[in-house]
Amino acid sequence: MSNSASSHHLAARSSSRHPKPPKPKASTPLRRTASASLFIRSNPTPTRSSIQPVFTLTTAERYALARVVPHLPAGSSALHDAWWVPRYTVDGREGEVFVFGNGSIVCWGLGEAAAAQFARDVVARSQAEIAPLREPETEDLEFVTDPSEQTRLQGDLIILGQTPPPESEDTLPATLPPSALPQETLLARYAYSQALARSTALSALEVSLDNYLSSMALLPDALVRTGRPGLGRVALVKKLGELLKFRQGLNLNRENFYDTPDLYWAEPVLENYFNSMSNALEVKARTQSVNEKITYAAEVQSVLRQLLTETSAHRMELIIIALIAVEVVICLIRDGPELRQMVFGPAEESDEAPLEKRRH
Numbered sequence: 001m002s003n004s005a006s007s008h009h010l011a012a013r014s015s016s017r018h019p020k021p022p023k024p025k026a027s028t029p030l031r032r033t034a035s036a037s038l039f040i041r042s043n044p045t046p047t048r049s050s051i052q053p054v055f056t057l058t059t060a061e062r063y064a065l066a067r068v069v070p071h072l073p074a075g076s077s078a079l080h081d082a083w084w085v086p087r088y089t090v091d092g093r094e095g096e097v098f099v100f101g102n103g104s105i106v107c108w109g110l111g112e113a114a115a116a117q118f119a120r121d122v123v124a125r126s127q128a129e130i131a132p133l134r135e136p137e138t139e140d141l142e143f144v145t146d147p148s149e150q151t152r153l154q155g156d157l158i159i160l161g162q163t164p165p166p167e168s169e170d171t172l173p174a175t176l177p178p179s180a181l182p183q184e185t186l187l188a189r190y191a192y193s194q195a196l197a198r199s200t201a202l203s204a205l206e207v208s209l210d211n212y213l214s215s216m217a218l219l220p221d222a223l224v225r226t227g228r229p230g231l232g233r234v235a236l237v238k239k240l241g242e243l244l245k246f247r248q249g250l251n252l253n254r255e256n257f258y259d260t261p262d263l264y265w266a267e268p269v270l271e272n273y274f275n276s277m278s279n280a281l282e283v284k285a286r287t288q289s290v291n292e293k294i295t296y297a298a299e300v301q302s303v304l305r306q307l308l309t310e311t312s313a314h315r316m317e318l319i320i321i322a323l324i325a326v327e328v329v330i331c332l333i334r335d336g337p338e339l340r341q342m343v344f345g346p347a348e349e350s351d352e353a354p355l356e357k358r359r360h
Helices: 003-017 034-042 065-071 112-124 183-215 219-226 233-252 268-280 283-344 352-359
Strands: 052-063 077-079 082-090 093-100 104-108 129-150 152-154 157-162
Touching (some): 034 157, 052 065, 082 183, 093 183, 104 112, 183 283
Antiparallel strands (some): 052 104, 093 104
């Protein structure tokens, strides 16, 4: 065997043992602003920590948080719209995790492998996923801690530093368990996490809607060529249901991507953290784009509804015609002789009767 053939054979064996790495995620809005963080990245200071990951993972449309709670590590506690895991260790690396009801988890100080392990060992085991996604949605950022800086988002880097205390005493629990990261920036991390969770949940909706529109792409061509949608009645009804589900998920659910969470109405500093991340991820613009796609899909829905109505009306007409035809046949069988007499008169006597009378 030649060296090239041998190397090809070994490469094939290696690829069969080790799955290919996941396809790189497309450039996100935050990645496009990465240049804004270059100065901080390239100029470390004595007070600044090393750069650590923030990884967001969305695996389902929703989580039943009540099912997740019994499986969370000890010390976990509720924090507004999430459950907070202050310490989670994977392969000797410690971080924290926020679990949100919109089907997302946000890991601070932990990367993709740790997030996937948490989703597998905690969320999946608890059977809390409602409508799991075919392919999870992700967002990865980085952060540093620096008590000499103000907490802010700079480019694609989160700086956790000086954070004003909350306006209300109820915003932060009275007692907090020991955590892997400074407690002074807990609410800032929560606000950033909630914005990240919304973004990846919106990404999941975007993917589902694009798949829906792709499945309907042949409908206009089918109508032009055949005058029919090329889908059965049941399939059409299912498509209508899918579209209604998209609109509900975008505008009517508690996590509707438009409204600012109630917590931030009384906490302007936290609202600024939340909005800065949401704006960097272009959540509003993406939500508007999804709504425009849904508007187009609604036009398709209107066509489908008309097709269903016309199909039903045509079918009813055929049924009525068939019933009338059956009734006519029954009448002919039952009243045929009488109708014949009414139309043609009584039948004439045959010629044989007079001949018999003459013989007598």
